[in-house]
Amino acid sequence: MSAPTREDICQLENEVYSRTTLLTPAPLSYCPGCGHGTAHRLIMEVVEEMNLQADTIGVAPVGCSVLAYDFMDIDMQQAAHGRAPAVATGIKRLYPNKFVFTYQGDGDLAAIGTGETIHACNRGENITIFFVNNGIYGMTGGQMAPTTLPNMKTSTSPFGRDVETMGYPLKITELIANLPGTYFVSRQSVHTAANVRKAKKAIEKAIQYQKLKKGLCFVEIVSNCNSGWKMTPLDSNKWMEENMFPFYPLGDIKVPK
Amino acid sequence: MKDVRLMKGNEAIAEGAIRAGCDGYFGYPITPQSEVLEYLMANKTKERTGMIVLQAESEVASIHMVYGGAAAGKRVMTSSSSPGISLMQEGISFMAGTELPCLLLNVVRGGPGLGTIQPSQADYFQAVKGGGHGDYKMIVLAPASVQEMYDFAKLGFDLAFKHRIQVMVLSDGAIGQMMEKVELDDERPRWTDEEIVKMHTWAATGKTKNRERNIITSLDLNPVKQEIINRKLQAKFRKIEETEVRFETIQCEDAEYLFVAYGSSARVCQKAVQLGRAKGIKVGLLRPITLFPFPYKEVKRLAKQVKGIQCIEMSAGQMIEDVRLGVEGIVGVEHYGRLGGIIPAPDEVLNVLEQNFIKAKIYERTH
């Protein structure tokens, strides 16, 4: 028997996976190997599977994902740097039955927007926050972030983060998990197929639970920034497993009783 | 029967907002305007009209909550006083860039810095010339009475949605705190979500199958496109300059001398006009009601008629720059102001006008 041709394989009955219709045809602007793209896809897959497009309003941050609205086929608003949780609060308070989420990086959420993050969590806003933690400022060219690991080199900590003078990395996810206003808090990654499956489960819960109006749902995705870390995508994933995960351990941090 | 009440300025604008169909207020306490939030909370707006009122953690958060609510097509507002309004400039600039309607109230106090809690008009430049980054304008309304504080809530929302622009009510500690009689009108119902979807086709309310996505963003990395966006904004501001100028003239018909003043200063000048007329001085008052758009044409018309223009401001002289632009050098223009939270007295400002233009006669026109 001759080997099957491409046409033989590309048949509807052979389809095991297809791209969600809620990603626009626009090519992603992310560096190859970056976790942002996978995170976008997972969120949009879940919104599609739950049939929520017409009820979803997303808030994009300032950071590499500032253009998230170019890729996610939903109504979206672009927030000022760090202010997404306040913007989402404004929307959700006026549309309590819509699904409202923010998508933010670590500089956005845990540096300039720390106040907005903590208070939205503490008020128990019924919104969902997706937090992509890559330990660096990707968009502006690899400066130190609040989540940069001790001794990690960045363009503004060229000899490594000296915690004596530059402070310690902020475990904001653990911090907000301690607040009574958060309902579901989980930390995931999207760098392997197995992790993608787990991350999707957490995203599903974080969206599903918003309907209960019991408080803020928060999913951190520890991700790579191969450009900022100055590594190949494969090396950056390895470095992430060896260095980021021990400091930012994966798994659910707060689950409903 | 008419519903007439004795109210503080801050309470009046809060009541005005409720009756204008406001959907959401987000704010942070600061003297001399905390009564706005207090009044709204005490009035149980959620039960009364469904209006949401939330005390935010800062003015930064307040304005971005307003930004979120406005993007979704709702009538939203915030209020603060000078230091808080400084903090809001980021969000105001974002709303300018995304052309979102909202109502903002600044009950101005003396600055710079923490300054004083007493009334001032020193935030004119910030409000009128664009306090945040980028080329933009807001419509700025200057109330001179508690009634106008009430009226400008509805007017402000209507102008905001008519032009998709931010409307700032530029008040001050005196107008905010003083009590006067206010005539209230009937409550206007809030828009339903269905009405919003129909009326504000730009609003991000969730993408339905029958329309394109609505994206609220002020970002365009392509400078050519960004220039087009900016030119469109400018065209809107020019249109507003042509159509939305509001002012009041008092005893200007035969005036030989003119006060120009807004807000509290205009109240002082109104009394000074009476005092002057009693002394036989033909003096009138031009009170700009919109500070942007500024009544340049009316200033120019009166400049051709009078022998001198006396600007009165509770600042070191900010509005006077716009008056001078309107006067185009036709007649002398002088500034007099009190700073640091002090309101000038009517005889004080009349005396200044007399000194500058009648006794000194330095600005007597020769033709």
Ligand SMILES: Cc1ncc(C[n+]2csc(CCOP(=O)(O)OP(=O)(O)O)c2C)c(N)n1
């Ligand atoms: C008020 C303000 N300050 C600074 C910036 C510049 N800036 C843009 S993105 C960014 C950091 C983004 O880093 P992060 O949130 O970690 O997202 P990433 O790009 O890594 O995904 C900074 C500092 C800005 N746009 N606005």
Ligand code: SF4
């Ligand atoms: S700079 Fe980093 S975070 Fe940004 S797209 Fe590239 S890899 Fe991703």
